[in-house]
Amino acid sequence: AQSVAQPEDQVNVAEGNPLTVKCTYSVSGNPYLFWYVQYPNRGLQFLLKYITGDNLVKGSYGFEAEFNKSQTSFHLKKPSALVSDSALYFCAYGGAGSYQLTFGKGTKLSVIP
Amino acid sequence: EAGVAQSPRYKIIEKRQSVAFWCNPISGHATLYWYQQILGQGPKLLIQFQNNGVVDDSQLPKDRFSAERLKGVDSTLKIQPAKLEDSAVYLCASSLDSDPAYEQYFGPGTRLTVT
Numbered sequence: 432a433q434s435v436a437q438p439e440d441q442v443n444v445a446e447g448n449p450l451t452v453k454c455t456y457s458v459s460g461n462p463y464l465f466w467y468v469q470y471p472n473r474g475l476q477f478l479l480k481y482i483t484g485d486n487l488v489k490g491s492y493g494f495e496a497e498f499n500k501s502q503t504s505f506h507l508k509k510p511s512a513l514v515s516d517s518a519l520y521f522c523a524y525g526g527a528g529s530y531q532l533t534f535g536k537g538t539k540l541s542v543i544p
Numbered sequence: 545e546a547g548v549a550q551s552p553r554y555k556i557i558e559k560r561q562s563v564a565f566w567c568n569p570i571s572g573h574a575t576l577y578w579y580q581q582i583l584g585q586g587p588k589l590l591i592q593f594q595n596n597g598v599v600d601d602s603q604l605p606k607d608r609f610s611a612e613r614l615k616g617v618d619s620t621l622k623i624q625p626a627k628l629e630d631s632a633v634y635l636c637a638s639s640l641d642s643d644p645a646y647e648q649y650f651g652p653g654t655r656l657t658v659t
Contacts, residue, residue: 463645472652474651474653475587475648477647482645521586525645529644532589532644
């Protein structure tokens with residue numbers, strides 16, 4: 432079955448340190464890959480997407496992600512974490528023959544002051 | 545630009561009762577989605593509309609859930625009768641078109657508790 436996986440339920444990082452939130456995909460064809468963020472009691476907000484072209488994608492709030500076809504990964508990164516980055520992060524895929532957007536289970540990021 | 549609006553924000557009902565949620569998408573967005581997000585999980589698509597037609601409702605429990613998007617703008621999602629396992633956050637989202645390359649914009653959600 433086609434899916435995305437977020438192997439870590441929680442990631443803790445100190446403020447100012449680089450952060451990485453991992454996502455791998457198991458999708459045939461050429462999927463579209465997305466990252467969304469969810470703050471408490473709020474809906475999801477779009478961060479960035481990979482459709483085609485440059486493997487390094489830059490998004491909102493200083494986040495970026497690298498599409499790696501050989502490792503089937505799309506990890507989210509930020510050079511210097513802020514306390515305000517603490518939230519729930521979801522990786523998702525779309526396309527590849529489907530109109531749906533299918534989400535991973537989410538990773539809780541905690542940035543410690 | 546106004547975002548996706550949803551109401552109510554919170555709802556508590558007893559099992560076997562009915563409930564309805566309302567969504568107003570971003571102006572000009574042709575595609576509207578309803579998702580169910582159970583605590584600790586990612587959102588799961590229930591139904592997708594393109595204008596006022598259904599694109600995908602394969603994961604909608606049609607024995608108890610129904611949705612409509614009259615006039616291709618606002619949408620309502622109804623549950624009748626509710627079960628305990630329906631306790632979740634119901635998210636509405638919209639996008640410019642049904643091409644999955646378009647990002648989706650989400651409303652704040654309705655948190656449903658079934659007791």
